[in-house]
Amino acid sequence: MTVAIQLGIIVGYLLLALAIGLVAYRLTDRTAEDFYLASRTVGTIVLLFTTFATLLSAFTFFAGPNVAYEQGPEWVLVMGLMDGIIFAILWYVIGYKQWLLGRQYEYVTLGEMLGDRFASRRLRGLVAGVSLLWLFPYVMLQQVGAGTALQALTEGTVPYAVGAGLITAFMILYVVVAGFRGIAWTDTLQGAFMLVTTWIALVWVLAVVGGPSAASSALEAEAAHHLALGSDFYTVQWMLSTAITIGFGVAMFPQVNQRFFAAGSKKVLKRSFALWPLLCVLLFVPSFLLGAWARGLDVAIPEGENVLPVILAEYTPVWFAALVIAGAMAAMMSSSDSMLLSGSSYFTRDLYRPFVDTDLSARREDLLARIGVVGFATASFLASLWNPATLFELGDAAFSGFAQLALPVMVALYWRKTTRAGITAGILASQVFYLSSLFTSIVPSTYAGWTAGLVGMGLGLVVTVAVSLLTTPAPDERRAIYFDGLEAD
């Protein structure tokens, strides 16, 4: 009975999303720009929520409360700083400039924008290649999350592989049909849904346990140090390293970066920018506090299970718990479908078109983009079958990996003297450094408490600037296009 209700809610949700996708399909032009960016016509609410829902993933919903449960509620601060403040500032500093450039020169991807400025096909391919390298495991991570959640929810009736496979098949169908417009619409629905259900969940649990004071005293009795700011886990260095690397990483994540191009107008960007910190704090506080307070409640969390579903199952009715889990699944899908779409656009525009078929027509590119989605999703699904590593480690690595791109890109956007050799060297050096810190023992992973991700970012910055100073720009570089005549009107 319980399983039937839960599956019913999830299937109902999927059908609703599909209906929205079909409406979007009817409105879609058969061009790559429309498929990837809804022809740059997105309004405030949709832009705000699609960015929000894309940013939040299985990680926010499951791993976040798990961290708060294990280590205390400081996770709210780390996420607030990285997403609410640092990312918002980057949304202006990188995002607004990208938006202006994208409108002027019709860029669809980051690699395209850089490749055009530095007149370098190789740089374009490098940015796309590096991005796909980090994107792929992250998509896999979402599939792992979906498979695990479905398996836990149905108590094993739907095995991991079947759950992950079903979600993948649905996402492929959805992305191929709906494109960016459909994804942005369902994101809006999902974002609003997550926000509302998380608050209801918090209020519900608090009502049962007797309010925040009772919940906090219970937590104090169980783990007193959790309520004091800071701990052996939450050190100053760790909190700052995490917030900075992930904050910058988010801005370079293809599905988020691509949203920088999508706004319909300057007004849309301004409004989204001002509302952003509020939206973040409104979601982070209830979901991570719930995770933190759960520690003091008399509920056993089985080894390897996520905290949030167990707590909801204990304190709220079956239908409500299923609704929240459906919301979390929605969060995974809204991240993954956007990632598939962006991954496919990086592949077709920055790898296939420049290197394989330079005369690709818009119509054929649109078709190829959809084929790319199928290939990408299928490959990451297959990978998820034999390598379900923990969400946290993989997610963290991908964000830091993307963060390595941010500073060389910012230097290029704001410093005329950046050269092709400079930015290429900056990107390569920081990537090699960070990958080595992950996979070899030659490069350490921490430096007096600061992470290799943060140190790598600094290295990328120094190398980009130093090599730019030492080299002269190639004659075909278009040094002025990021600066001259850049206006909204």
Next chain:
Amino acid sequence: MSRPALWGWIAVAIGLSALTIPWFLWGDATLVAGVPLWLWWHVGWMGLASLVFWLFARRFWGLGIESDSDSSGGSPGSGSRVDAGGERR
């Protein structure tokens, strides 16, 4: 575009980031209405950030990015140039 405004806003951005986490409450476990004081600070700070961003978007949007079309030093976005365009193409 006015240089002081640019540097001023860079300082504001750094200041906003620096105090999102209330470092001065390090180790503090005071509860207010059952929730740690440091979390209340954070919630209030995010509200303040939203307000500051709104102000920036209203008066200074384009600072450091849009080309300098008038060198008279007026802040971009103020006065008659507000959203003259930029709506859907």
